Amino acid sequence: MAPLIEIRGLSKVYVQDFLGTEHGRVKIRLKNRRRVALENLNLNVEEGQIFGLLGPNGAGKTTTIKILMGLHFQTSGTATMMGRPLGDNMVKEQIGFLPENPFFYDYLTGDEFLNFYGQLYGMSAAARRQRIPELLKLVGLSKAAGVPLRGYSKGMLQRAGLAQALLNDPKLVILDEPQSGLDPFGRKEVRDIIVRLKEEGKTVMFSSHILSDAEMICDRVAILHQGHLIAEGHLSELLSTRINEYEVQMRGPSAELLEMVRKAARTVVEGQGDYFASFANEKDALEVTRRLASGEGTLMAYTPRRESLEDYFIREIEGKRAQERDAASTGKESAK
Amino acid sequence: MTGKVLAIAVNTFKEAVRNRILYVLLFFAILILLGAWVASSLAIFGQEKIIRDLGVATINIISVLIAVFVGVGLVYNDLDKKTIYTIVSKPISRWHFLVGKFLGLLLTIFVNILFMTFFFLLVLYFRDFTKDSVLEKLAVEGISGAGLMFYYIKSAVLATGQALLTVGSLGFYETATTQGIMVSSFLTMLEMTIITAFAVLFSSFSSPTLSAFLTVIVFLIGRANEDLYFFANMLVHRAGGVENLAGGQFLTYWFSLAACHVAPNLEFFNQREVIAALGKPEIGFYPIFYGLAYAASVLAIATVVFNRRNFK
Numbered sequence: 001m002a003p004l005i006e007i008r009g010l011s012k013v014y015v016q017d018f019l020g021t022e023h024g025r026v027k028i029r030l031k032n033r034r035r036v037a038l039e040n041l042n043l044n045v046e047e048g049q050i051f052g053l054l055g056p057n058g059a060g061k062t063t064t065i066k067i068l069m070g071l072h073f074q075t076s077g078t079a080t081m082m083g084r085p086l087g088d089n090m091v092k093e094q095i096g097f098l099p100e101n102p103f104f105y106d107y108l109t110g111d112e113f114l115n116f117y118g119q120l121y122g123m124s125a126a127a128r129r130q131r132i133p134e135l136l137k138l139v140g141l142s143k144a145a146g147v148p149l150r151g152y153s154k155g156m157l158q159r160a161g162l163a164q165a166l167l168n169d170p171k172l173v174i175l176d177e178p179q180s181g182l183d184p185f186g187r188k189e190v191r192d193i194i195v196r197l198k199e200e201g202k203t204v205m206f207s208s209h210i211l212s213d214a215e216m217i218c219d220r221v222a223i224l225h226q227g228h229l230i231a232e233g234h235l236s237e238l239l240s241t242r243i244n245e246y247e248v249q250m251r252g253p254s255a256e257l258l259e260m261v262r263k264a265a266r267t268v269v270e271g272q273g274d275y276f277a278s279f280a281n282e283k284d285a286l287e288v289t290r291r292l293a294s295g296e297g298t299l300m301a302y303t304p305r306r307e308s309l310e311d312y313f314i315r316e317i318e319g320k321r322a323q324e325r326d327a328a329s330t331g332k333e334s335a336k
Numbered sequence: 337m338t339g340k341v342l343a344i345a346v347n348t349f350k351e352a353v354r355n356r357i358l359y360v361l362l363f364f365a366i367l368i369l370l371g372a373w374v375a376s377s378l379a380i381f382g383q384e385k386i387i388r389d390l391g392v393a394t395i396n397i398i399s400v401l402i403a404v405f406v407g408v409g410l411v412y413n414d415l416d417k418k419t420i421y422t423i424v425s426k427p428i429s430r431w432h433f434l435v436g437k438f439l440g441l442l443l444t445i446f447v448n449i450l451f452m453t454f455f456f457l458l459v460l461y462f463r464d465f466t467k468d469s470v471l472e473k474l475a476v477e478g479i480s481g482a483g484l485m486f487y488y489i490k491s492a493v494l495a496t497g498q499a500l501l502t503v504g505s506l507g508f509y510e511t512a513t514t515q516g517i518m519v520s521s522f523l524t525m526l527e528m529t530i531i532t533a534f535a536v537l538f539s540s541f542s543s544p545t546l547s548a549f550l551t552v553i554v555f556l557i558g559r560a561n562e563d564l565y566f567f568a569n570m571l572v573h574r575a576g577g578v579e580n581l582a583g584g585q586f587l588t589y590w591f592s593l594a595a596c597h598v599a600p601n602l603e604f605f606n607q608r609e610v611i612a613a614l615g616k617p618e619i620g621f622y623p624i625f626y627g628l629a630y631a632a633s634v635l636a637i638a639t640v641v642f643n644r645r646n647f648k
Contacts (some may be wrong), residue, residue, distance in 0.1 A: 069425045072646040092427040099421040105347065107354055119343035120426040164422060 002083055004046035004203050005068065010077035012038040012063050012227075038227045039061040041077070041213045045205050045220075050198050052214040053207040054159055054309075055224035056317060060205035062100060064224070065176045068289065069097050081172065096165035098176040099191065100207075106150035110141050110160055113149055117164040136164040142188070155186040162193060173197055175206035179213060191217055215309035221314060225320050231312075239312055245305040246295035253297035261288055274300060340428045341436045348410060348440020349557040357405045359450070365398040365452050373459050382497035391456040392520045399449055399528050400555055407441045407535035408547035420647055431639040438536045438635060445528045453521040460517070526627035531555055533634035540642045557595050558602035600630050 005294055006330070014035045034227045051062045055097035066072040068079060070087040085090045099104040104113055111132060118128040136142045144152065154158060158178065159333045163174060175194075191213055194204050198217075208214050214221060215235065222232040231238060245266075251274050253261065264284040265277040279285040285302070292299040352358065376383040411434070414420040424430055459526035523545065534554045538547035571589045575581045581589055604623045 066647075069421070071421055071424065072642075089427040090430065092425065095425070097422065097425040099418060099425075101418075102422060103417040103419050104422070105351065105419065107350065109349075116343060116347055117422070117426065120340055120428055122424065122427060123341060161422070 003044035004047045005043065005079070005081050005205065007041055007064070007068075007079045008077055010038055010041040010064070010067065010079055011036070011075050012060075012067060012072065018309060033326055034177050036227050038067075038074075041227075041229055043222055043229065043232065045203065047203050048198070048201060049203055049219040050194060050217050051203070051205045052218035052221040053205065053208075053224065054211065054214055054221050054313065055207075058207075058222040058226065059224035060227040061224055062176055063227075063280035065099075065174060065205075068174065069095075086182075093168060094171040095111055096168060096173040098158075098161045098165040098173075098175045098178055100180055102161040104149050104157070104160065104164075107148055107165075109146050109148050110136060110152075111145040113160060114163060114167060118167050121168045123167070125190075131167060135166055138166070138193070139163045154181050155183065155189075158182060158186065159189070162190070166197075171202060172201055173204045173206075175204065177208060178206055179208060179210050187213060207306045210315055212308070212311045221309070224314060225317055228320075230320055235309065238310065239307050243304040244280070244307050244311070245284070246279045246282055247301070247303040247305060248279065248288050248292075248299070249301040249303075250275050250277070250288070250292055251298040251300055252294065257288065257296040260291075341432050341439065344423070344433060344436025345443060348437050349443045352406050352410065352441060352444040355406050355409075356400060358444070361401050361405070362448065362451070365394055366393055366455060367458050368394045369452070369459050386624060387460065388517070390518065391459070393450060395452045395456065395521060396524050396527070398452060399445055399524050400531060400552075402445050402448055403441070403531045403535050403556075404548050404551045405527055406444065407532055408539045408544045408551060411437050411536055411539040412544050412547065412590050413603075415647060418647070424647075430642050434536060434540065434638055435635060438532060439469075441536070442529060442532050445532060446525055449521050449525055449528070453517060489621035499606055503566045523605040523623065526623055527602055529627050529631040530558070530600045530602070530634065531637070534632040537634050537638035537641070540638050541645065554599055555602070557599035561599060561601040562603050564592045564596040568596070601626075 014037055039066060041060070043064075045167065053064060055061050065071065066073050068081065068086060068090075079086055081091050107118070108116060114132045114135065115128055118132065123131065131144075133142065136145050139162055141156060141159055141163065149160065151156065158181075162175075162178070162275075165175070173194075178190050178194075182190065187210065194206065195217055197204050218235060220232070220234050221238070223230050248261075250261075253275060261275070261277050264281070264287075265279050267276075267278045269276045271329060277285075277288065279288075282304075289299055289302050291297075358525045369391055372387045372394070375390065376387035379386050414423070414433075414437075420433070423433055531551060531554070535547065535551045542550070568589050571581065571585055571592075572578050573583065578586075578589070604626050
């Protein structure tokens with residue numbers, strides 16, 4: 001089956017003109033006036049997946065999404081959605097999109113707001129009358145339907161934004177940082193909605209900084225760094241299944257034991273009377289638990305830890321940065 | 337397609353009528369129209385001319401100011417606040433958005449022109465300049481305030497409709513003054529169609545301040561169009577031919593000629609002559625065609641510019 005989103009060699013270079021405005025259509029090459037936001041990106045998003053686009057600030061996540069949604073034009077490369085070119089209105093009819101930190105017409109009430117976007121989708125008045133209350137209920141805004149958006153909290157606005165992205169019962173939902181600025185409850189609500197969309201057979205692509213959430217719900221992820229794709233795949237492929245860390249939480253260890261722990265552990269942190277030690281070696285961790293059991297203190301917790309997406313992300317990004325530093329210093333030396 | 341453009345237009349109208357600048361401008365319009373009443377009362381002769389000229393000029397200038405100060409922010413705000421992201425990602429084309437914005441702004445300006453015209457006619461009526469036989473008949477029959485308002489609204493709608501059908505002569509009113517004012521307001525609407533198109537064009541690629549500046553420049557050149565043409569020809573005439581023009585004069589000549597050819601000729605919508613002709617004022621077909629065709633061309637250019645740009 002053909003992928004729902006297919007990106008081939010996508011690049012985006014922003015060029016600053018003499019007014020300081022950035023655009024990407026004019027091929028002017030002025031020194032220090034070019035910014036490469038995306039370089040030769042290749043990606044596939046398959047149907048029915050939750051796909052996470054991850055990366056630090058300036059990685060190119062939003063640029064990728066903007067190009068897919070026809071808000072920016074690529075400098076080179078191609079992309080298709082549902083086998084059709086970007087910007088095709090037939091494709092847009094089947095897509096729901098929520099941008100990062102969305103701003104809406106705040107004088108409209110929740111109901112009017114969804115009605116306006118329903119009209120843009122070309123929905124009939126009857127369809128809108130049926131769909132809007134359903135969506136307001138889904139995102140928990142039924143009671144605020146008659147309140148102008150200027151009276152909404154950030155979390156409510158984000159949920160209203162989600163509702164407008166789901167008005168057309170889309171096949172593909174693209175969300176740019178949907179959890180940005182939300183409290184833990186808000187994040188959970190967004191996460192639950194994304195999972196529910198997948199259960200309904202929809203494909204969801206979202207960008208995020210919040211790796212723990214991405215790890216919880218994504219089938220596949222792509223990690224971008226400074227416009228380059230540095231990793232892509234199923235989480236099970238990317239994350240090593242082996243245990244890579246053993247954490248011991250202890251209370252009141254003897255001075256000898258503490259000395260041994262400080263020598264053997266990667267890190268030791270003290271907090272609220274407890275010591276948290278992290279060991280790379282299982283043997284050392286077990287030795288500490290044995291000595292605690294024999295009366296040299298109290299064992300509070302012993303946790304073998306698998307590599308998390310955050311560990312992987314930091315390892316990959318730091319590796320990339322180290323490579324760049326090496327390349328830069330080699331360049332300087334050869335210049336001398 | 338039409339439904340989507342209309343949805344944007346109606347939403348733009350809702351947005352525009354919330355703009356405080358609009359009400360400040362309308363307040364000034366009312367103030368000047370009332371001032372015209374006072375000024376005409378103080379004059380020894382030509383009272384009707386004073387109030388008429390001041391009123392027509394007020395409606396025209398305030399309309400331009402609305403087009404400039406309300407109009408230039410409308411497209412820019414959607415770009416600046418990124419509201420446009422959720423709009424153009426829907427199954428609409430970018431030109432739908434621009435045309436919707438244009439129509440919404442135009443609707444705002446038309447409603448305001450009608451309001452100012454209505455208010456002006458009321459001032460004239462109470463100043464005893466338009467009490468024609470129809471109104472007198474109504475007055476004798478004990479017309480109420482609401483009835484008078486209804487009469488004027490009906491008249492304004494009918495007159496606009498008739499003018500749109502290019503009947504040439506309104507013929508609805510009994511007095512030449514009332515006819516002249518209705519025709520003049522209709523011409524102002526046509527003129528604003530062009531100015532609004534420019535406001536949308538400029539705000540599709542530049543900041544509100546620059547857009548406002550450029551729109552005002554277009555209006556001024558448009559109003560001075562025929563004078564500029566005359567000035568360019570006078571330069572050539574005095575020098576005895578284009579080849580005899582000195583460097584600075586040569587540049588002035590070409591600049592004037594280019595400006596009056598590129599900018600719209602707003603003299604087509606000049607109300608002074610309409611008002612001065614106290615016979616039966618007529619609107620020919622040409623100003624209507626010119627206004628609509630020019631605005632459509634400017635919008636087409638705006639669409640080309642807008643289609644190519646990245647939204648920041």
